[in-house]
Amino acid sequence: MTDKQENIRVGLAASAGGHASELMKLARCWKGYDCFFVTTSRVVERQMAQHGRVYVVPESNRRQPLRILRTLACCAKIVIKERPDAVVTTGAAVGCLMAFLGNLSGAKVAWIDSIANSEGLSLSGRLARPFADLVLTQWPELAKRYKSVEYAGHVL
Amino acid sequence: MIFLTVGTIFPFDRLVRAVDEAIEAAVITRPVFAQIGQADYKPRHMEHVSILDKRAFDRQVDEADFVISHAGVGSLLIALERRKRLLVVPRMRRYKEAVNDHQLAPARRFAELGHVLAAYDCDELPQRVREMDSFTPVSRESQAYRVAQRLSQFIDGVVADAGRDVAEGFHRTHAM
Numbered sequence: 001m002t003d004k005q006e007n008i009r010v011g012l013a014a015s016a017g018g019h020a021s022e023l024m025k026l027a028r029c030w031k032g033y034d035c036f037f038v039t040t041s042r043v044v045e046r047q048m049a050q051h052g053r054v055y056v057v058p059e060s061n062r063r064q065p066l067r068i069l070r071t072l073a074c075c076a077k078i079v080i081k082e083r084p085d086a087v088v089t090t091g092a093a094v095g096c097l098m099a100f101l102g103n104l105s106g107a108k109v110a111w112i113d114s115i116a117n118s119e120g121l122s123l124s125g126r127l128a129r130p131f132a133d134l135v136l137t138q139w140p141e142l143a144k145r146y147k148s149v150e151y152a153g154h155v156l
Numbered sequence: 157m158i159f160l161t162v163g164t165i166f167p168f169d170r171l172v173r174a175v176d177e178a179i180e181a182a183v184i185t186r187p188v189f190a191q192i193g194q195a196d197y198k199p200r201h202m203e204h205v206s207i208l209d210k211r212a213f214d215r216q217v218d219e220a221d222f223v224i225s226h227a228g229v230g231s232l233l234i235a236l237e238r239r240k241r242l243l244v245v246p247r248m249r250r251y252k253e254a255v256n257d258h259q260l261a262p263a264r265r266f267a268e269l270g271h272v273l274a275a276y277d278c279d280e281l282p283q284r285v286r287e288m289d290s291f292t293p294v295s296r297e298s299q300a301y302r303v304a305q306r307l308s309q310f311i312d313g314v315v316a317d318a319g320r321d322v323a324e325g326f327h328r329t330h331a332m
Binding site: 007016017018019020021022025026027029033059062063085112114116117118119134138150152155156 | 163210230233234237255258262296299302303306307310314315317
């Protein structure tokens with residue numbers, strides 16, 4: 001079983017800050033798999049490096065289309081190199097890009113929307129939804145509001 | 157001691173300045189230690205650094221009587237996890253402190269649930285600071301294990317699919 005699991009590659013993506021904090025709370029789900037991380041700042045690199053390879057890509061948001069393209073290119077290189085079987089992300093922009101690219105490359109994609117989004121799914125969550133095989137919200141009432149969005153508890 | 161933190165990625169001068177002024181006006185009488193990130197405003201009445209590593213950050217949280225912070229998830233997570241009283245001030249788009257008002261909803265929700273106190277404007281800060289002394293937060297249990305369990309199930313599904321593909325490939329190879 002262990003050998004089999006090590007053949008499975010899981011890509012974990014989160015912007016630096018709260019998104020990364022939420023992702024790191026979920027560490028037990030990727031234990032035993034071959035993991036790599038995609039994030040946006042060296043600040044969180046050390047913590048992630050204990051679990052797998054870390055790639056730092058430029059921070060971007062929807063107001064910076066050129067930077068988004070640059071981040072997309074960086075992420076595409078990573079996905080081509082790593083060929084993940086699954087992508088797990090807590091957002092935001094970089095998570096969205098990894099969800100899109102993961103889906104494109106045939107990986108199964110899980111999106112965990114941040115606890116911050118208590119009044120509706122985040123914009124990046126809504127954008128990533130078509131590319132995700134599993135979408136989790138951390139607020140039970142939102143799981144009722146959106147089709148195919150699940151609630152499985154809250155990280156915080 | 158009060159620990160003030162505003163994250164490290166974007167500046168939040170409005171809050172740093174408000175706390176500095178509250179010290180000057182003797183609304184805050186305890187010493188304040190601050191992680192001010194990329195702030196342009198340099199506080200005059202508190203000890204401050206731009207960034208702390210995780211261990212030093214956690215130690216400041218533990219040693220503080222209470223924490224004042226932006227309403228970022230990272231700050232909420234650490235303060236609630238360590239059962240520390242927390243006063244949050246959400247970053248606002250209109251002051252160019254964030255690209256949108258994403259900190260407003262969590263500030264409201266966590267304040268409604270009694271986990272934190274929130275000041276929605278710096279004018280409210282002195283009053284909220286006074287309330288901190290008698291504030292007993294409702295504790296919040298993380299369910300990270302449940303979310304992780306659901307994700308494990310999801311990844312196990314990927315493993316099962318991969319296993320099936322390998323088996324099918326094997327049969328195909330041997331059928332030829």
